Amino acid sequence: MRSEHRQAVATRSATTKPAPPGKLPSEYVSALGSYDLSDHSWLWDWANPGSRGTPVVGAAEAVRRFGHDHGIREFTDEIVGLPAFDNPRMAAETLAFGAMGILGAPGYLGIQANPDGRLHLVPDDPRTPARHPTCGPSPAP
Template sequence: MTASFSDQLLTLARPNLAWVCEQLDLFDSLVPAGVVSFDRDEPSVTRSGITLRAHVVGTNALDGTWMWAWANDSYRDSPIAARSGELRELGERTGVPELTEPMPDLNHFPDPRLAADHLLLMCMGLLDARGGAICAVNERGRLFMVVDDPAVPRAEPRPARLTTALRNGAALLPGPALKPVQGWFARHGVDPVYGPGRVEGVLDGGDRVVVTLGDEEVTGVEVTGPGGGAPGCGTAGEQELEGARRSPDAPHRTFPRPLLAVAAREMAFSILRTRAMVQYADDHLAFDGRAPLWDEQAGELRFPGGGLKARRLGSYDAEEGWF
């Protein structure tokens, strides 16, 4: 068993990867990371107080399996699973095994969690979605949603964003770099011109994008204006959400008001004492800027030059977002 998706799925999804990276970059800038919840009947997702139409495509369990929403008893009969059914129909028409198998096993990948993340990006592309969101459910399982709300604009070219998207789109999954580059130009309505190891095209407004290619990577992206100077899209205003529902706390508040009210009273003292601890570690424990190690048995934070007694309050998994 190889550590990859099927050739059928890669062939179908790869042309979308660059523009999906571009779209997701815009989405994440407009809908900041934060608390995520969903309404199965509306259907919608709410992230950082911003509510948008969205649909569940699948779930990823701790055992490394992926279950499509159309096969999941918890979602299959609710409106929120409707678009996952489109993926199954697409898989049946095109012969893609991952889209028609109820519970694909991702354990043959080096990182099953990363494979699930990549599967969400492919779903975004296949469904022409405008964003993606992940919600923690069922004791550390993860639920994957595509956002198809017209309140989220389609990403317009911006020099930094398109450069990153073209590079990442080509590197995301194995295969020729040309396919996601061609897909990106097609997304923006451009008929590109091909040369040895390069693809170039002119965007609306006259900006020129030149992409240089290796076999499986984008080696360079250049964006210039009509006369070879600064590109006009570099000075265009940033896009915005149009008509999305926002709670009074959107988009930046991520903790409940009662918790913030209590924490705020102690925050200044906590910062002061933490600075004092860091200064002590710098003066006496050879602190070199790296995070100390936690010695569970000794009950100490270990610095290069010694330890400080401490009590464990909990743990935080940055990848899963759990405390």
């Protein structure tokens, strides 16, 4: 995704607007990163000039710290090239899924932000219910 597109996506995601009735305001999500469909790269949002240093990148910063602590370059490199993967888009989803696990987030969102890219977000609100798998006997068929 061209840098101006990524910057525009980050600027939109960092803007908090009043929520309509029954909806949560956008301040309750954090941006993880964006996936460029044209060059198959992932840009962590903490490295995005449009959002660097803003509250919206708090979750991505936590993933970065985890990467530094555990020597995982995919979480510390600003841009992660994915074209060598059989399915680069799935590789980007895997980065978001891994970040979700590191953060203990109840899920993540991957949205088409523009024709060339996808933005990945995680809920960042303690009121978001977390579902945990339960173990027990399987129901009879």
